[in-house]
Amino acid sequence: MIEILIVILLGIIFGIITGLAPGIHPNTVVVFLLAISPLLLNFTSPLIIAIFIISCATTNTFTDSIPSIYLGAPEESTALSVLPGHRYLLRGKGHEAIILTIIGSLFSLILGLILIPLLIPFLKFIYPYLKESVPYILILSTTTLILKERMSRFFALIIFLMSGILGVITLNFPNLNQPLFPLFTGLFGISTLLISLNSNTEIKEQIISYPKLNKKDVALTTPISVFSGFLVSFLPALGSSQAAIIGTSIIRKVTALRFLMLIGGINTINFVLSFISLYLLDKARNGAIVGVSQILGKIDLKIFILFLAVSLISAGLAAISTIYLSKIFSKLITKVNYQKLILAIISIILFLIITISGFYGFIILITGTSIGLLANLKGISKTHLMGCLVLPVLLFYLL
Amino acid sequence: MEEKTLFKISLICSLLGLLILFTISDSIEIKEYKIKDITTKLEGKEVKVQGTITRISETPGLYIFDIQDQTGKITSILFKEENLNLTLNSKILAQGKIKIYKNKPELEISKIGT
Numbered sequence: 001m002i003e004i005l006i007v008i009l010l011g012i013i014f015g016i017i018t019g020l021a022p023g024i025h026p027n028t029v030v031v032f033l034l035a036i037s038p039l040l041l042n043f044t045s046p047l048i049i050a051i052f053i054i055s056c057a058t059t060n061t062f063t064d065s066i067p068s069i070y071l072g073a074p075e076e077s078t079a080l081s082v083l084p085g086h087r088y089l090l091r092g093k094g095h096e097a098i099i100l101t102i103i104g105s106l107f108s109l110i111l112g113l114i115l116i117p118l119l120i121p122f123l124k125f126i127y128p129y130l131k132e133s134v135p136y137i138l139i140l141s142t143t144t145l146i147l148k149e150r151m152s153r154f155f156a157l158i159i160f161l162m163s164g165i166l167g168v169i170t171l172n173f174p175n176l177n178q179p180l181f182p183l184f185t186g187l188f189g190i191s192t193l194l195i196s197l198n199s200n201t202e203i204k205e206q207i208i209s210y211p212k213l214n215k216k217d218v219a220l221t222t223p224i225s226v227f228s229g230f231l232v233s234f235l236p237a238l239g240s241s242q243a244a245i246i247g248t249s250i251i252r253k254v255t256a257l258r259f260l261m262l263i264g265g266i267n268t269i270n271f272v273l274s275f276i277s278l279y280l281l282d283k284a285r286n287g288a289i290v291g292v293s294q295i296l297g298k299i300d301l302k303i304f305i306l307f308l309a310v311s312l313i314s315a316g317l318a319a320i321s322t323i324y325l326s327k328i329f330s331k332l333i334t335k336v337n338y339q340k341l342i343l344a345i346i347s348i349i350l351f352l353i354i355t356i357s358g359f360y361g362f363i364i365l366i367t368g369t370s371i372g373l374l375a376n377l378k379g380i381s382k383t384h385l386m387g388c389l390v391l392p393v394l395l396f397y398l399l
Numbered sequence: 400m401e402e403k404t405l406f407k408i409s410l411i412c413s414l415l416g417l418l419i420l421f422t423i424s425d426s427i428e429i430k431e432y433k434i435k436d437i438t439t440k441l442e443g444k445e446v447k448v449q450g451t452i453t454r455i456s457e458t459p460g461l462y463i464f465d466i467q468d469q470t471g472k473i474t475s476i477l478f479k480e481e482n483l484n485l486t487l488n489s490k491i492l493a494q495g496k497i498k499i500y501k502n503k504p505e506l507e508i509s510k511i512g513t
């Protein structure tokens with residue numbers, strides 16, 4: 001028991017590190033663990049390694065909102081939170097934005113766990129019908145989002161297609177390390193930072209305040225997070241970002257507050273509900289679960305429940321750690337000159353991308369940044385930039 | 400910088416970038432490996448392998464076969480999209496990504512030629 005608790009704490013520490021460092025995903029830790037697993041298994045059991053992975057990945061779904069909102073350096077799952085999060089930051093309410101993603105995560109996790117006894121038989125029944133419907137779900141949610149675009153539907157379609165083409169090229173680019181890093185940092189991160197730089201934005205003194213939520217916001221976003229997170233947790237080729245597309249296409253009025261809660265919720269619940277796919281269908285739908293399945297093979301009910309408990313403990317501690325870290329970031333971010341900070345962040349990201357993904361990663365970054373800027377300058381919702389993942393998945397199914 | 404100018408620069412950069420990436424990705428030559436040099440470190444890499452098919456089996460969605468050269472043997476998988484006219488002992492040149500399955504490297508074939 002003590003061994004399990006220690007490994008959960010270790011997982012949380014690694015989850016915090018991977019969450020805070022731009023470009024380092026828990027999958028990197030999983031790949032490393034798999035590579036050294038023959039050595040590790042001399043000291044510990046496969047179950048302990050699996051618990052570490054789950055704790056690390058659950059924590060990461062909380063802490064990864066910090067670089068996304070404070071630094072504009074997102075991962076795939078938090079990319080869409082950059083712009084609304086940035087708006088909160090510029091108003092001196094960066095901490096509130098973080099709290100919203102945490103509330104979204106915790107409420108969705110609790111509702112998801114309550115619903116699990118119903119979701120398991122439901123999945124058994126619905127999976128054979130739904131597994132072929134991925135492209136239709138994506139076409140429907142993308143079309144709804146484009147039609148809902150207030151500024152220009154035509155331009156929304158152009159942005160969707162341009163980012164889609166960039167996604168297709170990037171994901172099929174031979175021997176490119178971490179292709180999603182330059183893709184998402186360009187489309188969502190640096191483009192937003194450049195707009196702030198160009199308009200000489202200054203960050204207001206950050207206030208440690210808590211968002212004013214009404215029951216309707218929670219009652220609307222939580223079930224939609226769980227529904228869309230659940231849907232993509234068992235369907236092949238879909239992830240948090242596609243769940244966000246589905247979620248936002250369902251909500252009629254998507255305010256920044258609801259959006260941040262939705263993204264936080266989807267990010268966590270999508271990961272936790274992917275245990276059901278592993279338990280019921282013996283299918284791993286994300287990098288961390290692939291690692292778990294390679295180490296443990298098929299899991300039984302007892303291990304499934306243990307995993308849920310591990311993610312619940314990790315989520316509680318990750319929420320507390322993220323609030324604490326966000327307070328530190330709130331204080332630090334106003335002590336530095338924001339223009340210089342943006343330049344420093346862009347320089348670090350450039351260095352990391354050239355080091356990790358090489359020269360071609362740099363070209364992807366520039367292209368992605370330009371497409372992201374087009375969306376910013378035309379006032380088009382950045383959700384359409386998710387074409388970078390939606391179009392490749394559609395082509396995979398339709399061609 | 401004025402928004403109009405920034406918009407024009409962004410439009411030119413994005414179109415030019417897409418064109419450059421498309422051209423480059425199409426023309427990159429994939430390295431051919433001896434099978435003994437394919438280790439778990441190459442996970443995710445696109446490689447070419449030349450050898451002889453020494454085993455073929457089939458599942459509803461996959462062809463699974465072993466490719467052997469003078470240096471070793473690697474298990475390869477190919478998703479079924481069309482009927483494959485390959486027989487035992489055929490010589491092939493396969494291109495694909497290295498995946499790790501049960502701690503061993505495997506070739507997930509995307510292109511195959513004889």
